[in-house]
Amino acid sequence: MNRGVSTSLVKRFPDDFVWGTATSSYQIEGAASEGGRGPSIWDVFCATPGKVENGESGDVACDHYHRYEEDVKLMAEMGVRAYRFSISWSRIFSDGTASSFNQAGIDFYSRLIDCCLSNGIEPWVTLYHWDLPQNLQESIGGWLSEDISDLFAQYADVCFQHFGDRVTHWITVNEAWVVSILGHGQGVFAPGHVSNSEPYKVAHNLLLAHGKAVRVYREKYQTEQGGVIGITNNCDWREPLTESVEDKEAAQRALEFFLGWFADPIYLGDYPECMKANVGDRLPVISDEERELLLGSSDFFGLNHYTTMFAAHAGREVKKQAVYGNGGLSEDQQIDLSVDESWLKTDMQWAVVPWGCRKLLEWISDRYQNPPIYITENGCAYDDEIVDGVVDDQRRVDYYASYLNECANAIENGVNLKGYFAWSFMDNFEWASGYDKRFGIHHVDFSTGVRTPKNSAKWFKSLLRG
Ligand code: GAL
Numbered sequence: 001m002n003r004g005v006s007t008s009l010v011k012r013f014p015d016d017f018v019w020g021t022a023t024s025s026y027q028i029e030g031a032a033s034e035g036g037r038g039p040s041i042w043d044v045f046c047a048t049p050g051k052v053e054n055g056e057s058g059d060v061a062c063d064h065y066h067r068y069e070e071d072v073k074l075m076a077e078m079g080v081r082a083y084r085f086s087i088s089w090s091r092i093f094s095d096g097t098a099s100s101f102n103q104a105g106i107d108f109y110s111r112l113i114d115c116c117l118s119n120g121i122e123p124w125v126t127l128y129h130w131d132l133p134q135n136l137q138e139s140i141g142g143w144l145s146e147d148i149s150d151l152f153a154q155y156a157d158v159c160f161q162h163f164g165d166r167v168t169h170w171i172t173v174n175e176a177w178v179v180s181i182l183g184h185g186q187g188v189f190a191p192g193h194v195s196n197s198e199p200y201k202v203a204h205n206l207l208l209a210h211g212k213a214v215r216v217y218r219e220k221y222q223t224e225q226g227g228v229i230g231i232t233n234n235c236d237w238r239e240p241l242t243e244s245v246e247d248k249e250a251a252q253r254a255l256e257f258f259l260g261w262f263a264d265p266i267y268l269g270d271y272p273e274c275m276k277a278n279v280g281d282r283l284p285v286i287s288d289e290e291r292e293l294l295l296g297s298s299d300f301f302g303l304n305h306y307t308t309m310f311a312a313h314a315g316r317e318v319k320k321q322a323v324y325g326n327g328g329l330s331e332d333q334q335i336d337l338s339v340d341e342s343w344l345k346t347d348m349q350w351a352v353v354p355w356g357c358r359k360l361l362e363w364i365s366d367r368y369q370n371p372p373i374y375i376t377e378n379g380c381a382y383d384d385e386i387v388d389g390v391v392d393d394q395r396r397v398d399y400y401a402s403y404l405n406e407c408a409n410a411i412e413n414g415v416n417l418k419g420y421f422a423w424s425f426m427d428n429f430e431w432a433s434g435y436d437k438r439f440g441i442h443h444v445d446f447s448t449g450v451r452t453p454k455n456s457a458k459w460f461k462s463l464l465r466g
Helices: 007-011 041-046 064-078 103-118 134-140 148-163 176-184 198-225 245-267 273-282 288-294 354-367 394-412 455-465
Strands: 018-022 082-086 122-128 169-174 228-234 237-240 301-304 308-313 335-338 373-377 417-423 442-444 451-453
Touching: 007 394, 007 455, 018 122, 018 373, 041 134, 064 103, 064 451, 064 455, 082 169, 082 417, 103 122, 103 148, 122 148, 134 148, 148 198, 169 176, 169 198, 176 198, 176 228, 176 245, 198 228, 198 245, 198 288, 228 245, 228 373, 237 245, 237 354, 245 273, 245 288, 245 308, 245 335, 245 354, 301 354, 308 354, 354 373, 354 394, 394 417, 394 455
Parallel strands: 018 082, 018 417, 082 122, 122 169, 169 228, 228 301, 237 308, 301 373, 373 417
Antiparallel strands: 308 335, 442 451
16 A cells, blocks of 8 residues: 655656656547547547447547646646657648648647646657548558558658657657557457458558658757657566466567567567567568668657566467457467456456566566666556545555556666656546546546546655655
8 A cells, every 4th residue: 555655766766767647639639620630540430339338439538629738737736747648640631641731730739839848848749649540541541551651751740840849759659569459450449450461561561650750850850859759669568377488488479479579670670580480471571671761760668568467378279369458469479368366457457467567677678778768658547436526546556656666676677767657647538448447647527527636646746746
């Protein structure tokens, strides 16, 4: 239990450690048809019966589009120094292409950025957090198209041009794994495709999109603007189920399929060998030219981390994993995943395993030569209620305290962890789960829009004061 804040916890992090909170455009902005915004694949997915819990959508969400000043002030009140948010591509180019440039979209993000800066908060901007302009899905097939990476680079260019004088931290793509596996493999996220080959093509195009955006930034803006740019990937920890060599190899393979898929090309120049062997010709080949584009294309290692599972070797009889089991295309991996029944679980049914976070940080550090790492998301969903104006989310406080304790252990073990963003600043539209799952450290009443700091927000405030 962490009723009070141990002042020693914050002292275990370097003075220049970046403390922040995170959100994404479709999950919080609302104003779906205001300010010249064009539709995205998530608008269409939400309108498709049976795709999202209770038929909900991000049409209104937290109405951050109108209430952003209040939100930024709440962040400042908490004492965080950084706010990670994403730009909606279809607010900047309503149909996804430069010919549909929308000044009102530029103006909105410009106001938001200025508001952050005047409150002493550094904006960390993600260019793609899943809300692809619907026109690009319909006209060229979205992330399956060979043209998509150039279109993304054009959109990124316009963002650098308009915001780069004030934004010095850029994230190209959020969780390419989710776009590939949940969007194009299991079909549970937009655009809802079910396939065992599309995920690998989509992933390849996402990597190229990242690489091309970084090249534009480095060639035209980085020197003058002095910022940094990177990609954020997600990964759970995979602990071998037993000490057997087979299970240890299975856990390693699971991590390579999950994170190595996206990080190896950027840090090591190619897809992991186990993927080449198991996926065969469904896995695109990285050409010499593409290798040059990708290798070294991230100034930092962005990591979103939530949970841990056991991995065991599955032989040929691999079970299909549950959607939220995060197993990827399990049949390609020959892995069975499981959890320890004694582990606490969040409302997402994700196990709370703080030491998994440390082990993952150490794995990244070893495999990729100790890069600067930022945890760009970590957090938990619990069904919190307001009682007499207070949200006593003790389980969330315990989650954060225990994960941050393991982050501090990782730093003490030599991991170059430089920042941490709590997911999420406020309750929001949790994709296919709708508004049922509350990840916020601020409570949102979705009928009135009223925000209430939960006890976890107060806990962060006293932590950061320490
Ligand atoms: C991440 C995602 C966020 C948020 C979070 C909790 O995968 O980037 O948008 O939804 O998970 O599920």
